[in-house]
Amino acid sequence: MAVVADMAADFDLNRLDRAFLDDPYPTYRALRERDPVHKMPDGSYFLTRYDDLVAVYHDAKTWSSDKTVQFRPKFGDSALYEHHTTSLVFSDPPIHTRVRKLLAPAFTPRALKALQPRIEALVDRLLDAAAERGRINLIEDFAAAIPVQLIGDMLGIPQDERGPLRDWSLKILGALEPVLSDQQFSGGVTAVHDFKAFLRDLVAQRQREGAQDPGEILSTLIGATDLSAADQPGDKLSELELLHNCIFLLNAGHETTTNLIGNGVDLLLRHPDVMRDLASHPETIDTAIEEFLRMESSNQLGNRRATSDTQIGDIAMPAGTYVHLCIGAANRDPAQFAEPDTLDIRRAPNRHLAFGFGIHTCAGNSLARMEAQVAIGRLVRRFKSIERASEPVRGGRARFRGFLRYPVSVRAT
Helix, strand or coil: CHHHHHHHHCCCCCCCCHHHHHCCHHHHHHHHHHCCEEECCCCCEEECCHHHHHHHHHCCCCEECCCCCCHHHHHCCCHHHHHHCCCHHHCCCCHHHHHHHHHHHHHCHHHHHHHHHHHHHHHHHHHHHHHHHCEEEHHHHHHCHHHHHHHHHHCCCCHHHCCCHHHHHHHHHHCCCCCCCHHHHHHHHHHHHHHHHHHHHHHHHHHHHCCCCCCCCHHHHHHCEECCCCCCCCCCEEHHHHHHHHHHHHHHHHHHHHHHHHHHHHHHHHCHHHHHHHHHCHHHHHHHHHHHHHHCCCECEEEEEECCCEEECCEEECCCCEEEEEHHHHCCCCCCCCCCCCCCCCCCCCCCCCCCCHHHCCCCHHHHHHHHHHHHHHHHHHCCEEEECCCCEECCCCCECCEEECEEEEECC
């Protein structure tokens, strides 16, 4: 019991060890049970209860997503600061409302229905290649390839120019980790510069030639942009907002879906009886995906800043207080989920927070769900045998939970 108490009392998001990054859930449980509103040495609070996270998400007026103050000491006047304070996810109304409205056409039910045959064909091609080789790197060859190709199509990026996309995304999002090395910082800055330059050329090409694909959203966004405006031109996007929200579309779509697919298959490999159940009952794929999202949330952490004096439970929090929203802990809160550490692919209801809650619910959540349903559903039906070929390598990040490499062998009969 003393060890558990120490895990809670000593927890500091800025001092994480490899054991935590590999398996944070014992620490989350200790915090949730012993210190659910945990004050860290830097004065911020780490929240682990489901109801506390919902309360913060719900009150977007008191709890701001804007990071212009928080990110200045971390990023300075760099390209990383420009990106992470311009994209949709780290903004408040009215900017958030305006930008989300302009991005919304890409994620309507009609748009998603049109994408489904493309996703199915892509997944089938990737599985055909895996069947021919008898093995697959679950991340690079499958889980990451699906969203990178799909977002590449949505942005109209030529097939032979998509090579750098995943690396750029990993470096830009990697800069959001609680502690940043000099190498991570410089890599993230370079990635933003390179991606912006790439997109400027692509935008110029689209202006000359128009959309190359009926499912492409880039031309729609260009039409909603005042390219002569430096900053927030009324109801339109500025050039910077256009570029950074195109980067955001790739980053958000790539990271969430890659980790969802990778984490979901990992859960099945650790629970072979559940994998057999899913293969025998494909109609459970929808609830299975929700359970994968709950148990191994792709995005483990969020952040908010108090805009006025407030409180969480009986703890007073003055204006300017930062809180960290631990999605991974809230999604295993026994006050909300019965037997929260048990994988139950028929769990219902399953009101997890993997995609956030309230006005900042992930705009692309339906697309991510569809990609995972097709990818994992077809994978387990296609192959009678799916096994680890060697030990997988985790990403080693606190905010985004997933794998870098996951070799598996597959056999159809």
